[in-house]
Amino acid sequence: MKPPLRPPLFLVLFILLFPISVFLRSARAAEPSRIAPLTSRLPDGLYAEFTTPRGTVTAELFYTRAALMCVNFTSLAEGTRESKNDQPFYTGLTWYRVVPGFVMQSGNPGLRDTDALPRPVTPHFPDEFTPGLHHATAGVLSMANAGPDTNSCEFFITLAPTPRLNYLHSVFGQIIRGLDLLPQIQPDDAVSIKILRIGPAAQTFRADAAAFTTLSATAKKYAAAREPGPSAHFDDPQKLIPTEPPRAKNFNYKLANLERATGIRIVARLLAKSPPDTEGRKLNNYLRDLAEQLGVLQTGALVLYVADRDEWKLWIGDNTTAAFMGRPGTVKDFMQAGAFHTAKQALLTTAQTEGLAAYAAQKSTAPADTQPPTAQRLKLITDAVLDSLIFKLEQK
Numbered sequence: 001m002k003p004p005l006r007p008p009l010f011l012v013l014f015i016l017l018f019p020i021s022v023f024l025r026s027a028r029a030a031e032p033s034r035i036a037p038l039t040s041r042l043p044d045g046l047y048a049e050f051t052t053p054r055g056t057v058t059a060e061l062f063y064t065r066a067a068l069m070c071v072n073f074t075s076l077a078e079g080t081r082e083s084k085n086d087q088p089f090y091t092g093l094t095w096y097r098v099v100p101g102f103v104m105q106s107g108n109p110g111l112r113d114t115d116a117l118p119r120p121v122t123p124h125f126p127d128e129f130t131p132g133l134h135h136a137t138a139g140v141l142s143m144a145n146a147g148p149d150t151n152s153c154e155f156f157i158t159l160a161p162t163p164r165l166n167y168l169h170s171v172f173g174q175i176i177r178g179l180d181l182l183p184q185i186q187p188d189d190a191v192s193i194k195i196l197r198i199g200p201a202a203q204t205f206r207a208d209a210a211a212f213t214t215l216s217a218t219a220k221k222y223a224a225a226r227e228p229g230p231s232a233h234f235d236d237p238q239k240l241i242p243t244e245p246p247r248a249k250n251f252n253y254k255l256a257n258l259e260r261a262t263g264i265r266i267v268a269r270l271l272a273k274s275p276p277d278t279e280g281r282k283l284n285n286y287l288r289d290l291a292e293q294l295g296v297l298q299t300g301a302l303v304l305y306v307a308d309r310d311e312w313k314l315w316i317g318d319n320t321t322a323a324f325m326g327r328p329g330t331v332k333d334f335m336q337a338g339a340f341h342t343a344k345q346a347l348l349t350t351a352q353t354e355g356l357a358a359y360a361a362q363k364s365t366a367p368a369d370t371q372p373p374t375a376q377r378l379k380l381i382t383d384a385v386l387d388s389l390i391f392k393l394e395q396k
Contacts (some may be wrong), residue, residue: 044199046070048077048141048173051192054185057178058196059141059157061207062171066127068215069143069151069172074207076153077193081209082122084109089122089153090193098187100159105144106191107154122153125212126219128170129261131394135165138182138373140176148222148253157182163387167257168250224256231294233259238272240307241379251382264393265300267380268386270378283313291315301393303385305378312348312385316340323393350390355381 046061063070067175089109095366097105099365108121126149135142135158144154158165158176159182170356175182225232228248233255236248251268259265275286283306291302300313301324322328325343333339357378362372 006359020385042196042198044202046074046202046205047176047196047198048073049194049196050178051194052077052185052189054189055178056182057175057181059139059175061141061173061175062130062133063202065130065133066170066172068125068212068219069170070154070205071211071215072125072143072151072153073155073172074195074213075209077195078207080207081212082153086239093191093193095185095187095191097156098185099188100183102160102162103156103158104182104185105154105156107144107152124150124152125216126221127151127257127261128172128219129167129257129265130171131262135162135169137169137174139179140171141173141175142169142171145169148257159183161214161316163391166387166390167254168199169259199211220257220260222225222260224260225252228252232256234268235268236270238270238307240272240305240375241382242373242375247379251386254386256364258390258394259348262394264390265296266303266386266393267294267296267300268303268305268382270307271384274306275309283311287313287315301389303389305382307378314344314348314353314389316344319392326392347388347392348385351384352381354384354388358384364375 029031043339046063048061050057050058050059061073063074072081078090079091082089082355084091090107092109093106095104095106096108127143127145134140138158138160139157142156142158143151144156145151145168151170156169177391197205223226226249228235228251232252234248234252236251239248239294241247248270255266255268269290274283287304288297289301290304291297294302296315296317299319301315301317301320302313304313304315305311306313316324321334321340325340326331329340334341356377358374359377362376362380366372
């Protein structure tokens with residue numbers, strides 16, 4: 001007679017332990033207070049929690065680096081400065097503008113874009129540009145505006161890297177949780193905002209009318225030219241880049257804002273034809289004279305494009321060469337084939353390649369009957385050249 005079969009040891013253990021595990025799970029479910037809230041796993045800081053039909057997204061707010069923007073946003077979300085129907089101002093919001101691969105925008109309860117309104121929904125206040133805070137990735141939280149110092153209540157989150165928005169819009173946060181949910185957001189999806197204050201510094205961060213007034217009053221205001229022109233930061237006299245939207249005007253704002261925020265002066269000129277050469281001067285001589293005329297001969301930079309030669313030129317002032325190269329230069333560096341000139345040419349070549357790739361991408365995704373104009377090609381290259389130069393010279 002064969003001995004009876006014994007069940008395997010693992011099966012015996014499973015039969016004995018399974019009811020216990022079920023009981024423990026039931027007990028934990030019945031005692032939710034034992035589960036640490038999600039916020040307890042966030043480091044100390046100031047955060048905004050966006051609740052949408054697609055899920056919850058959390059942004060870190062850069063309240064120590066962009067205090068004015070964070071006071072504005074936090075006070076509108078908490079209702080300490082502006083309210084609407086006895087509720088915090090940011091109540092009843094929707095993502096009223098969603099542009100795939102670009103941005104998603106909100107900030108006006110029951111309204112859409114307010115640029116055309118006779119007065120802002122909430123008071124306009126100055127820009128706040130902080131070196132190192134860039135629109136470098138998807139998930140950047142930034143302020144919408146209609147030009148310099150016209151921030152109000154509208155904000156947006158980037159859906160892709162958008163460096164062309166640097167020094168045009170003020171960055172004040174970054175999505176740290178739920179980034180994968182952003183592409184799922186649909187136009188007119190509802191969104192509610194809850195501010196999370198974690199740690200003593202965030203809990204004592206003042207976000208009220210008094211703090212907003214003080215920071216707004218002390219912020220440096222825009223004082224440069226409002227239009228491109230011979231003495232402005234940017235000029236495109238022959239309108240080589242698109243005029244609708246006014247691209248030259250935005251480039252001028254960008255470069256003027258850079259100088260306002262950092263003291264770094266970059267000027268740029270787009271010319272249809274080579275300058276008159278009646279005295280036999282070369283383009284490099286013209287570049288130097290123009291740099292002197294525009295105040296960047298010794299400190300700062302000049303970008304020049306000449307369309308009939310399809311040629312880009314770059315002037316870096318003597319006092320700016322170390323920032324451009326990342327180190328002090330040597331005599332050998334400044335020789336004709338030295339490292340300084342190689343670095344300038346590398347920047348221009350790389351930027352042109354990036355701009356052409358962006359133009360090709362736009363053409364490939366645009367419908368056949370609405371292809372981007374040829375002028376858009378130069379605009380995208382100009383974006384890449386200026387953004388690359390700003391990144392090199394900006395204080396890290």
